[in-house]
Amino acid sequence: MSQWSAAEDGARAMAGAPGFDAELPPETVFSQMEMAVIVTDRFSNIISINAFAKKLFGFGGDEFIGQSVLSLGIAEEDHDQAMDLARHVLKGGVWEGTFCNLRDDGTPVYTRAQAVPLRHPSGSIDGVAIFAREALRSNQREQDRYGLLDRIGTRLAASLELDVTLRAVAGTLVPQFADHLFIDLVTGDKLVRRVAAHARDWTPPPGTWAEPGEQVDYPYDDHAAKAIRRRDAVLAESTGPDSAFGVTSMIAAPLVARGEVLGVMSLALSNLGRRPDPHYDEFDRTLVGAIASRVALSIDNALLFEEERQTALAFQRQLLPGERPPDLDGLKIAWRYEPAPPLESHGQGVQTQVGGDWYDVIPLSAGRVGIVIGDVEGRGARAAAVMGQLRAALRAFAQDDKSPADIMRKLDEWTRGMARPDTPRPPVVSCSYFVYDAWSRELTWANAGHHPPLLAVGDIVGDLDFSRSTGAMLGMRHAGLGGDAAFEEETVVLAPGSMLVLYTDGLTEGRPKADGSFFTGEESRGLVRAAVSRASRGDVEGVAHAVFSAVPGEIDDDVALVVIRTAPEELAVRERTFPAEPIMVSEARRLASDTFTAWGLGDDAAETACLLVSEIVTNVVLHATNVPAQKRALVGAPELSFDEDDWDLSGGLGRPEPVKPEFRLRLRRGARALWVEVFDPDLRLPRIRNAGETDEGGRGLYLVDQIAARWGSRPTPNGKAVWFELPLD
Structure with a gap:
């Protein structure tokens, strides 16, 4: 034992x-x-x-x-x-x-x-x-009365949701204290029936009483109307139309909170309950008045909570992407966001607001895509505000084509500035940022303490390997919680038609079982993996629905979910490397012209694209010979003396041949746009300058800026890339 x-x-x-x-x-x-x-x-x-x-x-x-x-x-x-x-x-x-x-x-x-x-x-x-x-050891009537206020208080304290509160009242009073119960609340200037409950699952004949959702108009002398006018509970014996339906006694009590009438609660006894004495008395009237006061306070709190929750939820939804994902080349995307319901409390307080989960899909240069999933610690308006700031900051860093690891480092520093005098500890955030290139199928990412997404290839589902992506959550080291800010970057090539499922921990944690216990994290992830495997052949919307529904039970935390499927077919791309010589400008233009013709571009679109290719390539060739030589020094090396005769200066093992600069032209076609990229070893990023009337050059980038839908440049490991985008419609 x-x-x-x-x-x-x-x-x-x-x-x-x-x-x-x-x-x-x-x-x-x-x-x-x-x-x-x-x-x-x-x-x-x-x-x-x-x-x-x-x-x-x-x-x-x-x-x-x-x-x-x-x-x-x-x-x-x-x-x-x-x-x-x-x-x-x-x-x-x-x-x-x-x-x-x-x-x-x-x-x-x-x-x-x-x-x-x-x-x-x-x-x-x-x-x-x-x-x-x-x-209580007494008769049935006394037992019905005893503990009723206590039971009502316990049930009302369990939730701040209005519908749950009203159902709790009905479930407590019927059939223990009443055979019929109606709760009518003020909506605007009208009374609207919100709850109707009857003992023994009895259904009133059509037209007997108003149904939930219908407006209620009480006659002046009705007991409910009197209760509202008097702001006091009213006891009435049934001698009117209600008596025809077996009603014997009624009590109506106004629902008053903070001096405002919120509605009226009506209870009735009848022959339906088969009670020895189906009549209320003055003790019951006083008791119902006390119950109505508690119910009104709970309803008022629920209404205030609902208003606050809707405001916070609207605030958060405004900070998240729209309902429809962008239409991108080489990707099919579906996403979900579901706020957690209020946490029911048994004396531990109630968390009443949404959390800081977020996701985003960001179009980058040359058709690449940035994908982010994150979760801010805590709940409420501050968590949502932190989420909004981080999302905006990440978008700005991403548009500058920063690498995933650089973005994680910048976001980690960004969190330091979020500490305030009233909350000196900065927020703690888990986050993963991915960059996907649909033409090369390369996925590059950095991670800040977020769990790995699922990777599905056919029916085989597993976690994406985050073994090197072990960076600490954003803000941990600034909050004095330890952690290493050395964010590692990883790259894999995804198979055609593979699928990524990104999610926050609300999907798999805190989910209750039917027996009152809880799913472990591994149990929940196993259910999610099985759901992905079963739904992997369907579209991304179907997969998102299957994943969200994989773990039974009500969610305990907000859930953000992003499902991404790569294209099964190869996307159109062509590239070639040229010596950085003036004569190669015409060669690059010829390659572009032949490619655009093969892709079926119209004459006007092809001519415009070729013109911009010429401008970008000409700019690269002109500056290629002016690339600053990299300085190298032998630190601490001994001084050497030698004669020139010891060295073959004609090009043998003596002085090496200078490296001839090159550039690479890459052309990409999508469903709605054409992208052109030119790579060269020059680290200097181009900028538009104001050319004078007599200047012979300086107008190439200005022309690109005026004609292209977008253009820009980004650093690469070996130099830079200059790109532009032209719409095809």
Whole structure:
């Protein structure tokens, strides 16, 4: 019986007290306790009960051993609460509240229960111990009243979502205290029915009462109208039209919070409930008034929360890309963003706002694409604001064609400036940035503490190898959390038709199972991999849907998801290297002209493209011979003396031949645009200059700037690349 250590420790303490036989087994004390003790495992299955529990819940024997704790007759409306408290206790918390249980003979019993975690000597939580007593030994009516405010308070504290709050009220009051319940809230200047609940799943005849979503207009003398005018609960015996439907007694209570009437809550008894005395009294009217005050406060909080949440969500969605991914050459893209619902609380507070997950797809020079996935630590407006700043900064760095590793270093420094006097610690962010070239199929990336994406080639799914991409999360070293900012860069060539699935940890972490336990990260990732494998032949939208739905249970954190599939076919590209000599300008133009003709470009488009090719190549050739010689020095080398006669100055092993400068012309065609790139060893980046009227040159880049849709230059490992883009439509 070592698993139920909390109950056993109590029994041992009693056994060791004065007056007890020191040899009295703890199990004997446990069985004689005038308190119900139920011990469950981590999956809420009963592993032990004492004799008092059998008496309290009205069953004999051990037939419930191994069954769910719900089998003890917990009322259906309390099932969700029971599972919530199990999850709460399994995380180390303690819970106390009131339950309604149905004995084997059908009679209800209201119990006051406390649940505590059972800890293994190692510190892990093995299960839950529940201690319970009968809430009140009295008649049914008194039991209905007893603990109702407590139960309402517990249910209302569980959520800040309006619909959940209203359903909690209905589930608590019907059928325990009412056979019919209506909650009508003010929307604009109208009362609109939000909830209608009836005992025994009874459905009123059409036209009897307004349905949820319909406007409600009360006659002046209606009890609900009186309650709103008086701002007090009104008790009425049914003698009007409602009596024809079995209604015998009604109470209407206004829902008032912060001096404003939010609506009205109406409860009714009827012959439907088969109660001995289906009538309310003044005690009930006062009780309903108190309940309405709590309900109104909860509704007001839910409305404020919903407004705040919608504002934060709209703010975050404005900071993320639009709903439709861009149409890019060589890639099919789908993405998803799903904010987490408010976290339900059992005395631990409620996280009410969206998080800082983000993603982006950025068109770069020459048809290349930048792809980012990231997650800002924490939730709320600040996390969303940090996300927006980082996304804007990354876009700026990416447009300058910085390498992924350079971008990670710059973003890491960027986070240092985000510390403020009220929050001196800078944010901590996980992020991965990829650059994909659809023509060469090269994928280059750097990582800052984010988990690797999935890579699917056919039906084979695994993690992209991040073994070298082990950079610390952005901001860690500035926040005093350690970490290495030496971000490594890696490159792989993707197979045709392969697929990448990028995601944040909300997809795989904190997902509950049906039994109250939680999926481990590896279990969740296994489910996601299996979903990708099954859906890998479908389109990216189908894959995104399959991935998002792969792990059952409600998400515990925001989820950002990006699915990318590479093209199965090769894209049109042609390139050639030329000596950097003036005569090669015409050769480069001829290559471009032949290529554009083979690609089926119209005469005007081809002529324009050839003109710009000539300007770019001419600029490269003119400056190629002026490349500054790289200075080399032998640091600490001894002084050498030699005669010129010792060296063959005619070109043998003496002085090496000077390296002739070269340039490389690369032409790419996409579905909607044409890209031209010229590579050369000159490290100097070109810029437009204002040429005077008498200047013979200086207008080439100005012409490119005026005609091309976009143009620019970027450093390369061996020099630079100058590029321009021309639309084909």
